[in-house]
Amino acid sequence: xxxxxxxxxxxxxxxxxxxxxxxxxxxxxxxxxxxxxxxxxxxxxxxxxxxxxxxxxxxxxxxxxxxxxxxxxxxxxxxxxxxxxxxxxxxxxxxxxxxxxxxxxxxxxxxxxxxxxxxxxxxxxxxxxxxxxxxxxxxxxxxxxxxxxxxxxxxxxxxxxxxxxxxxxxxxxxxxxxxxxxxxxxxxxxxxxxxxxxxxxxxxxxxxxxxxxxxxxxxxxxxxxxxxxxxxxxxxxxxxxxxxxxxxxxxxxxxxxxxxxxxxxxxxxxxxxxxxxxxxxxxxxxxxxxxxxxxxxxxxxxxxxxxxxxxxxxx
Amino acid sequence: xxxxxxxxxxxxxxxxxxxxxxxxxxxxxxxxxxxxxxxxxxxxxxxxxxxxxxxxxxxxxxxxxxxxxxxxxxxxxxxxxxxxxxxxxxxxxxxxxxxxxxxxxxxxxxxxxxxxxxxxxxxxxxxxxxxxxxxxxxxxxxxxxxxxxxxxxxxxxxxxxxxxxxxxxxxxxxxxxxxxxxxxxxxxxxxxxxxxxxxxxxxxxxxxxxxxxxxxxxxxxxxxxxxxxxxxxxxxxxxxxxxxxxxxxxxxxxxxxxxxxxxxxxxxxxxxxxxxxxxxxxxxxxxxxxxxxxxxxxxxxxxxxxxxxxxxxxxxxxxxxxxxxxxxxxxxxxxxxxxxxxxxxxxxxxxxxxxxxxxxxxxxxxxxxxxxxxxxxxxxxxxxxxxxxxxxxxxxxxxxxxxxxxxxxxxxxxxxxxxxxxxxxxxxxxx
Numbered sequence: 001x002x003x004x005x006x007x008x009x010x011x012x013x014x015x016x017x018x019x020x021x022x023x024x025x026x027x028x029x030x031x032x033x034x035x036x037x038x039x040x041x042x043x044x045x046x047x048x049x050x051x052x053x054x055x056x057x058x059x060x061x062x063x064x065x066x067x068x069x070x071x072x073x074x075x076x077x078x079x080x081x082x083x084x085x086x087x088x089x090x091x092x093x094x095x096x097x098x099x100x101x102x103x104x105x106x107x108x109x110x111x112x113x114x115x116x117x118x119x120x121x122x123x124x125x126x127x128x129x130x131x132x133x134x135x136x137x138x139x140x141x142x143x144x145x146x147x148x149x150x151x152x153x154x155x156x157x158x159x160x161x162x163x164x165x166x167x168x169x170x171x172x173x174x175x176x177x178x179x180x181x182x183x184x185x186x187x188x189x190x191x192x193x194x195x196x197x198x199x200x201x202x203x204x205x206x207x208x209x210x211x212x213x214x215x216x217x218x219x220x221x222x223x224x225x226x227x228x229x230x231x232x233x234x235x236x237x238x239x240x241x242x243x244x245x246x247x248x249x250x251x252x253x254x255x256x257x258x259x260x261x262x263x264x265x266x267x268x269x270x271x272x273x274x275x276x277x278x279x280x281x282x283x284x285x286x287x288x289x290x291x292x293x294x295x296x297x298x299x300x301x302x303x304x305x306x307x308x309x310x311x312x313x314x315x
Numbered sequence: 316x317x318x319x320x321x322x323x324x325x326x327x328x329x330x331x332x333x334x335x336x337x338x339x340x341x342x343x344x345x346x347x348x349x350x351x352x353x354x355x356x357x358x359x360x361x362x363x364x365x366x367x368x369x370x371x372x373x374x375x376x377x378x379x380x381x382x383x384x385x386x387x388x389x390x391x392x393x394x395x396x397x398x399x400x401x402x403x404x405x406x407x408x409x410x411x412x413x414x415x416x417x418x419x420x421x422x423x424x425x426x427x428x429x430x431x432x433x434x435x436x437x438x439x440x441x442x443x444x445x446x447x448x449x450x451x452x453x454x455x456x457x458x459x460x461x462x463x464x465x466x467x468x469x470x471x472x473x474x475x476x477x478x479x480x481x482x483x484x485x486x487x488x489x490x491x492x493x494x495x496x497x498x499x500x501x502x503x504x505x506x507x508x509x510x511x512x513x514x515x516x517x518x519x520x521x522x523x524x525x526x527x528x529x530x531x532x533x534x535x536x537x538x539x540x541x542x543x544x545x546x547x548x549x550x551x552x553x554x555x556x557x558x559x560x561x562x563x564x565x566x567x568x569x570x571x572x573x574x575x576x577x578x579x580x581x582x583x584x585x586x587x588x589x590x591x592x593x594x595x596x597x598x599x600x601x602x603x604x605x606x607x608x609x610x611x612x613x614x615x616x617x618x619x620x621x622x623x624x625x626x627x628x629x630x631x632x633x634x635x636x637x638x639x640x641x642x643x644x645x646x647x648x649x650x651x652x653x654x655x656x657x658x659x660x661x662x663x664x665x666x667x668x669x670x671x672x673x674x675x676x677x678x679x680x681x682x683x684x685x686x687x688x689x690x691x692x693x694x695x696x697x698x699x700x701x702x703x704x705x706x707x708x709x710x711x712x713x714x715x716x717x718x719x720x721x722x723x724x725x726x727x728x729x730x731x732x733x734x735x736x737x738x739x740x741x742x743x744x745x746x
Binding site: 014091092093111112113114115116118119133134135136137171174197198199200202203 | 588
């Protein structure tokens, strides 16, 4: 853990290389044990301030970041849209400047606009962590997924990972595709064409129209949430048809190797994109992902704000 | 009397490209040609050494947004027409999407009257096609024509209804008005903020397919053929639309098109980093589209260059990309950026000047566009080698939302003349 982290912010996987990722995952291994101790707290970030600025509803990510900061002994403040001045029409820039005047060490931001964390990072003196921006990136999710995969399968190298579901609207899919390709993995997207991003193959992935061939030989199956509002946009005729054609259930999963693991970033729509028997099976690592989330976010905060981190330069 | 001595006179309308003198008296060109100033003497004569410079007819821009009335904090007629003059433009045509919309005689008259007071470049105006640019009821086009409008456009939004567009073309034809269309199938672009493609996918931004432009161009060309109206494609940006216009022109339809400097010079890669100064409607496209519009400008499929000057302040641009306004400030950066196309061999100097002078006047049926003896002396002097840096503080425009801000450009307007009087002299040029 002695190498200083090369980055001042964590805005996306696209800025990282394989060494950066390994550095975070290795740090997360150390913090993973902390969460299993009777006293789940270390003094690493004592005296540091972390602000969680959430412009989108989120339970698991916000809680995960909050616990990560608290288990590192940082002072953690949560700001969510309903409770902030956003509803009064304050601009993102003014909100960011206001927060900066309080001297945080890290601002964790989730926002519905792609690029919002980059906008904030360009204008603040502290470190910024992207906790999900629009349809762009969700780097800590990809990192916790990688952490989970590495723990379960023993490696990240040269795996075949099938990502199934609403890829078009998924920042999780983009960040995962970017991270996994750093380790020589084959990433497959499978979804109806309406739920694939335009020019999907430009992301360096293989695109499949049918589930069974996409699952053949897969080491990991990542299932993405299907949102009901996709019906209104004429992207899907019905959840029933989606479930029948692209839902991950015992029958479709027969096409995948018996040791393939099943992941889902949550929250799950049981009976739509994932059958309950699969979600609750031995192969499902959904709760491992949640547990990994805290450790990985501790590692990220530590890299950016801890002694190993590049000291934030104040303008 | 002004003698502009020894410049490269580029006057494509009259087939002139030679080192020559231009003599201006009482607001008109009185002599032009090699050695034309010889023998002229007198105390009233003032002389400008134009060696190494281009002397061209004043530029004409068929597409600007000057924001007055209604959004004067972004631009007004005084600042906009001063910016035009600084960009080498002697005539600009203001779009109708002011607040209120220029959809009636009184607003057209007020704009034109105000423009005469403030000086700078000349102003022409588009009236709206439909009341409030709402796409439903036609404006009083005869009234607008009498008040001085030369064309109609709902630019900013597309006339969505095929039925309304058909009637607009028929009605506008009655009064010989140019109909300029903003070609965007709005249902295909809902929520989109940049060109659809690999870059949008990488950035996680909602993409805007070029087909949204092509569909309207195709529909309108069919309606233009049906009605015989003078139909003009504003800010063409896609290779498909270019193909459609080329085909329509080959069949002899009265169709014209313009392209902006930014669609000639930039691709959607420029958006990377969520640069809101590169957020524009239509969006910056892919490499193959840029190649297509360049080729079409060379072969005349695209008639002219128009800046789509769209000033916005930090209120509209210093924010999340999704929330930023569309638009690029185009008048003052035009020459310094477009000359790159000539230097890089994409466009001849003569064609570049034609697309900024004789072509737009032909399309709009406007005066000017040439430098023959007897013509009104609207002209532009350009130093094609001058290196300068585009600084916000130097701009006449109230806004500075251009992708080229703080960049070094090569080629500068040194002077602009309207009706025999200088309306712009580059600060470092004054003797």
